[in-house]
Amino acid sequence: MQFGKFHKAVLVLVALGATVVFATSVWSKPEKKAEEVAAFVNGEPIAATAVQGEINGILGRFQAQGSKPNETEMASLRESVLDKMIKLELLGQESKKAGIAVSAADIENELKGYKKGFADDKAFAKALGEAGITETELRKQIGKNIAIQKFIDTKFKGKVQITEQEAKDFYNSNQDKFAQPEMVHARHILINAKETEAKADKDRKRAKLVQIQKQLKSGANFADLAKQFSDCPSKERGGDLGFFPRGQMVKPFDQAVFKMMPGDVSDIVETEFGYHLIKLEEKKPAKTVSFDEAKAKIIAYLTQEKVTANIEAFLTAAKSKATIKMVAPKAKK
Numbered sequence: 001m002q003f004g005k006f007h008k009a010v011l012v013l014v015a016l017g018a019t020v021v022f023a024t025s026v027w028s029k030p031e032k033k034a035e036e037v038a039a040f041v042n043g044e045p046i047a048a049t050a051v052q053g054e055i056n057g058i059l060g061r062f063q064a065q066g067s068k069p070n071e072t073e074m075a076s077l078r079e080s081v082l083d084k085m086i087k088l089e090l091l092g093q094e095s096k097k098a099g100i101a102v103s104a105a106d107i108e109n110e111l112k113g114y115k116k117g118f119a120d121d122k123a124f125a126k127a128l129g130e131a132g133i134t135e136t137e138l139r140k141q142i143g144k145n146i147a148i149q150k151f152i153d154t155k156f157k158g159k160v161q162i163t164e165q166e167a168k169d170f171y172n173s174n175q176d177k178f179a180q181p182e183m184v185h186a187r188h189i190l191i192n193a194k195e196t197e198a199k200a201d202k203d204r205k206r207a208k209l210v211q212i213q214k215q216l217k218s219g220a221n222f223a224d225l226a227k228q229f230s231d232c233p234s235k236e237r238g239g240d241l242g243f244f245p246r247g248q249m250v251k252p253f254d255q256a257v258f259k260m261m262p263g264d265v266s267d268i269v270e271t272e273f274g275y276h277l278i279k280l281e282e283k284k285p286a287k288t289v290s291f292d293e294a295k296a297k298i299i300a301y302l303t304q305e306k307v308t309a310n311i312e313a314f315l316t317a318a319k320s321k322a323t324i325k326m327v328a329p330k331a332k333k
Helices: 048-064 071-097 104-115 121-131 135-155 164-173 199-217 222-229 233-237 251-257 291-321
Strands: 010-016 019-025 037-041 044-047 183-192 240-245 269-271 274-284 324-326
Touching: 037 048, 037 071, 044 048, 044 071, 048 071, 071 135, 071 291, 104 121, 104 135, 121 135, 135 291, 164 291, 183 199, 183 222, 183 251, 199 222, 199 274, 222 233, 233 240, 240 274, 251 269, 251 274
Parallel strands: none
Antiparallel strands: 010 019, 037 044, 037 324, 183 240, 183 274, 269 274
């Protein structure tokens, strides 16, 4: 789990909207000054920098999609983020009231998961430094996260039961959700070639794939050649693209692979990305997933829906009893 330059944020569990999700936010320390605080929840402060860090992360995703919220949307975004963080603080307080215990081993195991996203301890420490968080603070936050999750598991998840009839009713009322399109499982070898490249360069790259094609016809292993020659990141998996439906790949690739039979290797296929050789591994016809096949997932989904509704109802009641003081953002100079 990698959290990169997480805007003075760590991964914490929150209850928001229709699901319990992971989000980036961090709580202020008790010594935070009032002007650095966005809100107080039963006297406990939520740092304004934490709210802004969460907002910055969301804005980054907007920017990646080429969009930018207007002033009204920004106000709504801040309100939503702050509300989410208030809910998380309330859950943390309730888990403490419930006497939820978190062991040092629990925290250590979770911390190991965080560290796996980094090359070594030095890289991990550097990321913490850039975020302005010490490992001690991170351990404390992890402990709070685990306590909240245990509280949710104990108070909500363990008390929700979905009957088989409820699952069947959902299945029968949502048949469109269980329609599975025709799927193919394929590998490919790609030699990158841009449409704007000179013809001589493209011809040279195509010739390279022709030589690879000859090796395949002589009995060479497709996956081995993909690992050796392909320009696609899938080369690490022997060119394996997994299962996919019609329309997911670019048109020439899509048209070629869905005409093939398992075991077939295509002729050279040209797309906007370059030249491909495709091997079809498996083909699954379109079908409707049966109730028995879908039952476990339906029950898990309906369980989560009930759990989320119960959490939201609990938080609504907790907010009505809590003393929550909002602190207006300081005007920019």
